[in-house]
Amino acid sequence: MDTAVELADRSPMTRRRNNRRSAVLDAAARCFRRQGYAGTTMRDIAADAGMLPGSLYYHYPAKSALLVAVHEEGVRRIAEAVDLAVAGIADPWQRLEAALAAHMETLLGGGDYALVVLRDVPADDPDLRARLVELRDEYEERFRLLCQALPLDDRSSQYWLRMMVLGAANWSRTWYRPGGETPAAIARRFVHLLKGSTE
């Protein structure tokens, strides 16, 4: 782990290095979210980042590398939000609700990275696909643990409750519009709908 070293290094050379890398990734995330992977052009990303198409290859070796990088950052952000939200909460149902609220706030809050994770990955490249599915599974493991802690009858109840709540949350991206209920309020509705059925 060299994060501390990077943060400590304030030398001019390091500050100049990888300066616009994040800008490129931001542009890629924006385009992938709006148009999908196949529907996005390297020229689209370049225009969004304010540079020429060829310049992208200084920062990333290929289009697919950009997709992987966006996925990794998206999973990192939403996982961080969820971990922070459940920290310090003991009651299992409250933990699940807090996690779901953070999940939906990150998804629907306008961030491009997390939404890219929800789009289905390209089917033509098996290696790329496997890498992206692996990333998402690693994140969703948190919800498996959260549901495991719930006071339910059997193990299958945990499973189907998790499938239901995560599915409903992820699908919200198709109908959610800002101005109505907040993501956190929607999460509360969802959890309460399921919590009532088991008491």
Add this chain to the structure above:
Amino acid sequence: MDTAVELADRSPMTRRRNNRRSAVLDAAARCFRRQGYAGTTMRDIAADAGMLPGSLYYHYPAKSALLVAVHEEGVRRIAEAVDLAVAGIADPWQRLEAALAAHMETLLGGGDYALVVLRDVPADDPDLRARLVELRDEYEERFRLLCQALPLDDRSSQYWLRMMVLGAANWSRTWYRPGGETPAAIARRFVHLLKGSTE
């Protein structure tokens, strides 16, 4: 409505006409499902249909027309299945469960058409997008009516229950694998999870 006329016309000329049109549409549905719209090539569709790329334009004037046609057929099929499933059932909860079972069976039963409807539509063409959203809304209106008939406290409960159950069902496409529980069994699990919370 000239369906009866078409069905009655068994003249050789009519039988020859539009013969391979459905084969082209089948190929398009298969490709769109597997690779998405932007990820599908007219050459992919042509190869799948067993003809040359240019020949597709005899049947459909553009790639986007193929997408609209697949959407229309997909909505038609799943709507037909749902309407047939709820016919003759009186109890509101049983009606919802039957509708959801038919919805999921059509989605997960291997058909290409219905699954294309779930994929998000291209964002670059507003007219095309509006047409596809209109088609899906027209279908989902059935579930609004089904939830409206449920014996619930208030109107918002109907709304959120519908959002939850449809979202969970549509998202099942990402994790469903044949061999486990049947789509109908999953639908029953989902409905029972929600039904319990309101009694």
Add this chain to the structure above:
DNA sequence: ATATTAACCAAACAAATGTTTGTTTAACGG
């Protein structure tokens, strides 16, 4: 001052893209 190098530009590349055009084939109707 000079050499180095991160970052980008300018221009091209081959391949793939959606679509068009003119032609052929074969089944049908008169």
Add this chain to the structure above:
DNA sequence: CCGTTAAACAAACATTTGTTTGGTTAATAT
């Protein structure tokens, strides 16, 4: 038998695609 026509082919079209290459600029290090 012959004209018509549904249906497809063969070949190209202009454009767009992901990517490469070689040069340019300006900040940094020595």
